[in-house]
Amino acid sequence: MTSLISLDGLTVAHGGNTVLSGVSLSIAPGEIVTVVGPNGSGKSTLLRSVIGAQKPARGTVTRTPGLRIGYVPQKLHIDPTLPLTVRRFLSLPDRVSDARATEALQQAGAGDLAARQMSGLSGGQFQRVLLARALLCNPQLLILDEATQGLDQPGSAAFYQRIEKVRQELGCAVLMVSHELHVVMAASDRVICLNGHVCCEGAPEHVASAPEYRALFGTGTQGALALYRHEHNHSHDHGCTHDHGHQHEAAE
Amino acid sequence: MTLLDDFLIRAALAGIGVALAAAPLGCFVVWRRMAYFGDATAHASILGVALALSFDVSVFAGVLATALAMATTVSALAGRGYAMDTLLGVLAHSSLAFGLVAVSFLQGVRIDLMAYLFGDILAVGRADLAVIWGGAVLVLALLWWRWSALLTATLNPDLAHAAGIDPRREQMVLTIALALVVAVAIKVVGVLLIAAMLLIPAAAARPFATTPERMAVIAGLLGILAATGGLQLAFVLDTPAGPSIVCLAAGLFAASSLTGLMLQRRRR
Numbered sequence: 001m002t003s004l005i006s007l008d009g010l011t012v013a014h015g016g017n018t019v020l021s022g023v024s025l026s027i028a029p030g031e032i033v034t035v036v037g038p039n040g041s042g043k044s045t046l047l048r049s050v051i052g053a054q055k056p057a058r059g060t061v062t063r064t065p066g067l068r069i070g071y072v073p074q075k076l077h078i079d080p081t082l083p084l085t086v087r088r089f090l091s092l093p094d095r096v097s098d099a100r101a102t103e104a105l106q107q108a109g110a111g112d113l114a115a116r117q118m119s120g121l122s123g124g125q126f127q128r129v130l131l132a133r134a135l136l137c138n139p140q141l142l143i144l145d146e147a148t149q150g151l152d153q154p155g156s157a158a159f160y161q162r163i164e165k166v167r168q169e170l171g172c173a174v175l176m177v178s179h180e181l182h183v184v185m186a187a188s189d190r191v192i193c194l195n196g197h198v199c200c201e202g203a204p205e206h207v208a209s210a211p212e213y214r215a216l217f218g219t220g221t222q223g224a225l226a227l228y229r230h231e232h233n234h235s236h237d238h239g240c241t242h243d244h245g246h247q248h249e250a251a252e
Numbered sequence: 253m254t255l256l257d258d259f260l261i262r263a264a265l266a267g268i269g270v271a272l273a274a275a276p277l278g279c280f281v282v283w284r285r286m287a288y289f290g291d292a293t294a295h296a297s298i299l300g301v302a303l304a305l306s307f308d309v310s311v312f313a314g315v316l317a318t319a320l321a322m323a324t325t326v327s328a329l330a331g332r333g334y335a336m337d338t339l340l341g342v343l344a345h346s347s348l349a350f351g352l353v354a355v356s357f358l359q360g361v362r363i364d365l366m367a368y369l370f371g372d373i374l375a376v377g378r379a380d381l382a383v384i385w386g387g388a389v390l391v392l393a394l395l396w397w398r399w400s401a402l403l404t405a406t407l408n409p410d411l412a413h414a415a416g417i418d419p420r421r422e423q424m425v426l427t428i429a430l431a432l433v434v435a436v437a438i439k440v441v442g443v444l445l446i447a448a449m450l451l452i453p454a455a456a457a458r459p460f461a462t463t464p465e466r467m468a469v470i471a472g473l474l475g476i477l478a479a480t481g482g483l484q485l486a487f488v489l490d491t492p493a494g495p496s497i498v499c500l501a502a503g504l505f506a507a508s509s510l511t512g513l514m515l516q517r518r519r520r
Contacts (some may be wrong), residue, residue, distance in 0.1 A: 048410060048413075051410065051413050051414045052413055052414075053409070053410050053413035053414070069414055070414075071410070071411065071414035073408055073410050073411055076407065076408050076411070077408075078407065079283055079285070081282050081283055081455075081458055082283045082406070082407075082464060083458065083461040083462050083463055083464060083466070083467050084407075084463065084464060085462055085463060088463045088464070089407075091400075092400060092403055092404045092407065093400040093401055093403070093404040093412075093415050093417060094400065094415075095400075117462065143414075
């Protein structure tokens with residue numbers, strides 16, 4: 001299977017500081033890859049390199065010719081001075097048909113938002129609209145940069161479940177960055193632990209038990225299900241004896 | 253005698269031309285928070301006037317060249333240790349000062365500085381009119397051509413990259429358009445008030461617009477209203493034309509803001 005995109009020895013520097021050094025990875029069609037790492041570990045820089053917004057100091061980024069990328073940015077500040085309906089936003093930069101726009105909005109769970117002003121949306125609505133926009137090009141690779149920042153935990157869990165559903169429907173690969181490892185990891189095929197370089201990578205279970213990962217994040221993650229179970233336990237069943245504190249700590 | 257023989261008609265047409273070009277560009281200036289950038293480019297153009305007169309080239313060419321040089325200098329220096337507003341403040345005022353000093357060196361030609369600082373719309377001739385409308389059409393065509401890319405780059409640079417748009421190139425398009433508008437508007441409202449023609453109609457259009465395109469169109473209409481109405485005001489009250497146009501635009505802005513506030517309150 002040829003990869004959609006591959007990085008080979010990617011090194012990126014911001015004003016003399018090396019942010020990424022010697023990062024090599026590739027993404028196969030249809031797989032969900034999550035990049036985790038502490039603040040300042042170069043996660044966003046990695047994504048920006050993949051979309052071509054960041055020039056590498058060394059190394060190469062190779063994309064399949066004609067690769068369609070759908071990009072959901074970390075945070076998009078839309079200046080309130082810019083009047084913009086959701087529908088108009090979807091037609092940027094390329095005009096899309098009403099039918100296509102409606103379909104994408106529905107796939108992203110934002111079917112009723114077309115006529116709303118972008119600056120009047122809640123955080124969750126905004127992210128779903130951004131997802132809808134990323135789906136318009138029928139992407140082979142969907143890239144999400146901490147797409148759930150500012151959402152509460154049920155909100156982000158629901159968002160990532162939606163991502164998985166979108167992957168099933170479209171068959172696209174997903175590359176995402178997240179702080180919320182526990183929520184994201186259950187949905188990932190592969191996790192890359194980043195801290196300026198690739199510390200470790202592999203299946204979520206493998207990475208979660210790797211010493212490099214534990215050194216960065218501590219222990220105790222079970223995925224999205226655990227998050228829900230934990231919250232329910234917390235409110236209904238105080239008598240449980242399983243490993244509670246760690247999950248709570250990890251979920252914060 | 254044709255229509256264009258009347259100086260008032262020529263002045264009105266000049267004002268309309270400037271308003272049309274300034275409106276959509278002004279929207280970008282508002283959206284991208286480039287107000288000071290516009291100001292700096294405009295202020296630098298007085299240096300262009302001085303250079304044009306001393307090298308005996310057309311004022312339009314001189315202004316265009318310095319405005320472009322100024323705008324590219326700012327773009328190049330941005331993000332290199334100085335905050336944008338500091339950089340713009342330094343460059344805008346020093347280029348204005350250098351321009352004023354340079355003008356004083358000009359011997360023989362006694363130029364009416366006031367005409368360049370505040371505009372001289374009533375002295376617009378046929379050739380000026382051709383330059384103004386030529387420039388305006390060029391700006392509108394440029395913005396029309398790049399509209400979607402410009403909007404995307406304005407929303408978010410990374411979003412633009414992901415769509416294969418280079419935000420720096422779009423910034424350059426706006427820079428060129430800005431230099432053109434400055435060069436075109438200097439005769440109408442003058443160096444000191446060009447930024448007002450960019451900003452005020454666009455800002456006044458905001459409360460009534462639901463899409464970027466509508467905002468640009470409404471800004472154009474308000475700009476035309478300000479230009480023609482201000483001209484009339486100047487004629488009736490015997491006041492300077494350029495400032496009168498800006499005064500009327502400011503009045504429109506105040507009225508629009510109040511209306512916007514009332515609309516918002518009613519919706520709640």
